Structure formats: C-alpha cells, structure tokens
Amino acid sequence: xxxxxxxxxxxxxxxxxxxxxxxxxxxxxxxxxxxxxxxxxxxxxxxxxxxxxxxxxxxxxxxxxxxxxxxxxxxxxxxxxxxxxxxxxxxxxxxxxxxxxxxxxxxxxxxxxxxxxxxxxxxxxxxxxxxxxxxxxxxxxxxxxxxxxxxxxxxxxxxxxxxxxxxxxxxxxxxxxxxxxxxxxxxxxxxxxxxxxxxxxxxxxxxxxxxxxxxxxxxxxxxxxxxxxxxxxxxxxxxxxxxxxxx
Amino acid sequence: xxxxxxxxxxxxxxxxxxxxxxxxxxxxxxxxxxxxxxxxxxxxxxxxxxxxxxxxxxxxxxxxxxxxxxxxxxxxxxxxxxxxxxxxxxxxxxxxxxxxxxxxxxxxxxxxxxxxxxxxxxxxxxxxxxxxxxxxxxxxxxxxxxxxxxxxxxxxxxxxxxxxxxxxxxxxxxxxxxxxxxxxxxxxxxxxxxxxxxxxxxxxxxxxxxxxxxxxxxxxxxxxxxxxxxxxxxxxxxxxxxxxxxx
DNA sequence: CGGCTGATTGATCCCGGTCAAATGAGGTGG
DNA sequence: CCACCTCATTTGACCGGGATCAATCAGCCG
Numbered sequence: 001x002x003x004x005x006x007x008x009x010x011x012x013x014x015x016x017x018x019x020x021x022x023x024x025x026x027x028x029x030x031x032x033x034x035x036x037x038x039x040x041x042x043x044x045x046x047x048x049x050x051x052x053x054x055x056x057x058x059x060x061x062x063x064x065x066x067x068x069x070x071x072x073x074x075x076x077x078x079x080x081x082x083x084x085x086x087x088x089x090x091x092x093x094x095x096x097x098x099x100x101x102x103x104x105x106x107x108x109x110x111x112x113x114x115x116x117x118x119x120x121x122x123x124x125x126x127x128x129x130x131x132x133x134x135x136x137x138x139x140x141x142x143x144x145x146x147x148x149x150x151x152x153x154x155x156x157x158x159x160x161x162x163x164x165x166x167x168x169x170x171x172x173x174x175x176x177x178x179x180x181x182x183x184x185x186x187x188x189x190x191x192x193x194x195x196x197x198x199x200x201x202x203x204x205x206x207x208x209x210x211x212x213x214x215x216x217x218x219x220x221x222x223x224x225x226x227x228x229x230x231x232x233x234x235x236x237x238x239x240x241x242x243x244x245x246x247x
Numbered sequence: 248x249x250x251x252x253x254x255x256x257x258x259x260x261x262x263x264x265x266x267x268x269x270x271x272x273x274x275x276x277x278x279x280x281x282x283x284x285x286x287x288x289x290x291x292x293x294x295x296x297x298x299x300x301x302x303x304x305x306x307x308x309x310x311x312x313x314x315x316x317x318x319x320x321x322x323x324x325x326x327x328x329x330x331x332x333x334x335x336x337x338x339x340x341x342x343x344x345x346x347x348x349x350x351x352x353x354x355x356x357x358x359x360x361x362x363x364x365x366x367x368x369x370x371x372x373x374x375x376x377x378x379x380x381x382x383x384x385x386x387x388x389x390x391x392x393x394x395x396x397x398x399x400x401x402x403x404x405x406x407x408x409x410x411x412x413x414x415x416x417x418x419x420x421x422x423x424x425x426x427x428x429x430x431x432x433x434x435x436x437x438x439x440x441x442x443x444x445x446x447x448x449x450x451x452x453x454x455x456x457x458x459x460x461x462x463x464x465x466x467x468x469x470x471x472x473x474x475x476x477x478x479x480x481x482x483x484x485x486x487x488x489x490x491x492x493x494x
Numbered sequence: 495c496g497g498c499t500g501a502t503t504g505a506t507c508c509c510g511g512t513c514a515a516a517t518g519a520g521g522t523g524g
Numbered sequence: 525c526c527a528c529c530t531c532a533t534t535t536g537a538c539c540g541g542g543a544t545c546a547a548t549c550a551g552c553c554g
Contacts, residue, residue, distance in 0.1 A: 097490050143349075
C-alpha cells in the first residue's frame, strides 16, 4: 500500500502525462505523489486562480477540472491563449520570471495541488527525471502555443474550430480522459469563441456546420467525434507538435 | 585582455540579453564567450537552418541577423509564429523534445554559434546563472508567444501591425540594436503579413495608414518610430509580457 | 536591356462581425 | 409547483474589414 486509493487516482493524470514525456523513476513518482497529497486545494467555477501582474511563488498541478489562460485588452476583448487540462501544471518553473504575464481562470470546479517554490525546487533537485519531465511539459506548452498562432492567423473558422477540438481530444488521450470517441468539453461557446478568435455567433454557426456535416456531436458538455480522421482532415490537423511519442 | 575585440563584440548581444534576465557570473560570461568563439557559423538569406521534423541535437545562438520561426499548412498558407533576433537562441533545451515542430529560416545573412547538446549541457552544468538565464529566455519566448495569440486572435489589422512593431522595437532595445527612435527592420512586407496573419495587400495598406498618420517611417529596411507612445497606444501595447525588468 | 523580386494600387467579393431578439435550460424562492 | 431570473444557445438581418485577383511600378542584377 503506497497511499490511499482516492489520492492515488487523483495523481494519476499528472503521472501519466509526465510519463508520456519522460520515463519517471519510481522514487520520482513516489515523491511527486507525496507532494501532491500535501497541497490539495479546491476551487469553484469561474474563479481566477492567478492574475496578470501577480507574483509567482508556487506551482499548481491540476488534478481534475479545466482552466484557461487568458489575456484581455483594455476595451474588454478577451483571448483565451490556452487551456489547462487535468495533469498539466500552471507554470512549473514560472517563478523564474517572477510575475504572471497572463491570468488563469477555472472553467469548471478544479482540484489542484499547490507546491511552493522551495518545495518544488527540492522535488526536482532530488530527481532528475522529474525535473526533465516538467521541463518537457513547459516546452510542450510552447509548441502548442505556436500551433495556436497558425490556428488564429491562418485557418478559416471551420478549420480553426475543428483543429481546436482535435487538439483537445489528443491532449486528453494520454491522461486517459477520453472514452471511445467521446470526451468531456466543459466549456461554454463563449469560451470556445475566445479561444478561436471568433465571435460567439459565428462560433455557434461553425459548430452547427460541424454537426450537420456529421463530424461531431456536442450535447450536454460532451463532445463525440464521429469521424476523427475526417475532422482532422477538415482541420488540417497534424499531431506532431504535441510530441506525443517519447523519443 | 579576455579575448579579441571582434569576437567579444559579436557575443555582446547574447550577454546583454541573458544579463537582462538573470545576472550572469563573470565565469559564466567567460565560458559562454569561449563556447561561442568555437562554434561560429554563417548562413545566407532565405535558408532554412532547421525544418519541422528534424532531430534537435544542438543549440544555436544568434549573434547577428534575423530569422523567423514558421509553420505552413498543406496548401501553402504560412504563418510566422515568431522572429528570432540577435542575442536570442534557437531553442536552448530544445533537444529535450527531440524533434522540431516548426521550421526556422533566415531573413537576412546570419552569424550564429552552434553548440552541441553535450557542450551546452556542460556549459550550464558548470554555471547555474547561465542555466537559469537560458531557462528564462525559454520562458520569455513562451510569454511572447501568448501575446502573439491575442494579437492574431483579437486585434484589428492596424493594431496588430502597430503591436508587432512596438514589440520588435522593445525586444531590440536591451541588446542595444536601436538607435534613438530607429531600428533595422530587415524583412519584406510578405514576412510582416505572415507574422500578422494578414494578406500582403492589406498589410501594405495598413503600413501606409501608419505612415500617413505620422506614427512611423519605414524606408530602406529602417523603421523609425516617430511617436512611440502614440504607436503603443494605437497598438494597445503593454510591455509587461516582455519581462524586461529583472526581479 | 530583360528578368526578377518586392511594393503599390484598384476593383470586387465574401467571411465573419455586429446588433437585436428569441428560445431554452437550470436554479431559486414563494 | 410555478413565476421569475440568469445565463447559454440559437436565429435573422445587415454590415464591414480584410481577402482575392489583377495590374502596374520600382529597384536591382546579370
């Protein structure tokens, strides 16, 4: 018995995600689980967990629930620059830059572990596989961010939305959060619009187009991808940037 | 006498940029200069220095010249996802992800230093300030990438172009590459269009608008910002994301 | 001088934005 | 159980920012 089942299952997404990037040592996994168990927190929907300009003194490891990173312009225009999914971190190593340059808000109730900077540094100092896995996760975020640039800059509305759905699906896969051809998509259409740089109205029409062409189902916050290959092809999606296959 | 003047001046942008992120130790600076001196390379304009899918086995440190990171869609649409300016690296630590998820091309003749992975790891193992400075540089790139997302997703053409110009100006400042109110802008309008997600035609008209409203001059690859504050305000530019001031 | 690349202009079109209103789906309190 | 409120989704009508297509112009080089 390493720990109680409940806590073990909560740490699973993190371990699976990091393991997909770097093979973790058993000791690394154990101390990670221990650290997570000590810093568990809950937040409700629609809360900022951290805001642009805030100092960064800790790392958050998301155990369940969705968040988004966003920036707003003075006049209220908002862009979601990325989602934060279960098993991902809010800025491992982010303290190196001292200050947040964007905000992070919950889109659902969220369970996460807070790890103070000193604690985190001790954790990674003691296990190289953990340190590298967290770095890989940080680099992966950068790769995803670049893909978002081409999504926002060069894809048409239908391609954009399709691409976002493909990406989410493939990001949820390694953490075991897809169920056959379905996954949870616990966000409003306003959120999807802000993530794709579209207006809500047009996003809604685009979703309807995807539905009526038989590519997806989307009801009650559940996304079903009826024909994944067709959706990927409509999105001009190619998964290499997700670096899913460990070298 | 630490080294010859010529080589010393070439390494200056790198040292200035890293120093702006983390105070470098004297030994760190010395070994960085030594490493750079050993790996100098030259490339002409319009060459890919590395392509999507290529394995990553080394780090490139740009000493002079401009490059761009870009991705293309199957049908030829291209998005420049970022520029690489003098003093920046092509993916310090990039080898952790093994494979490039985008391509990097020169926009001008470029002088850079190649540092093999083992060499780079030795360099940072031996000096913590260097290791952290390179990590900060990597995180900073992520911050810039996020700002590009809001630029592409939520700003109008005029704001977008103005914002890009502000950003370039402020990124060149800490490496000493601005001269009063001017800096070099050695790229074609096609490049600027691909960076802002606009068509060349519309980019051209947008530049004319910026010129005719007296905000900028742009002739012979030299950008002069006539009224920086007005340009920033037209761009809704706020510089925090560049993390210019060391904590 | 011809050929090439990049900048500029003009005319037209359409993708996606904006505005406004209707519909639906919880949630709450009387 | 229903009236009411709020928030999300959907629909319709119209508009406009920026794309597209097609020339023309300006340097530059061999």
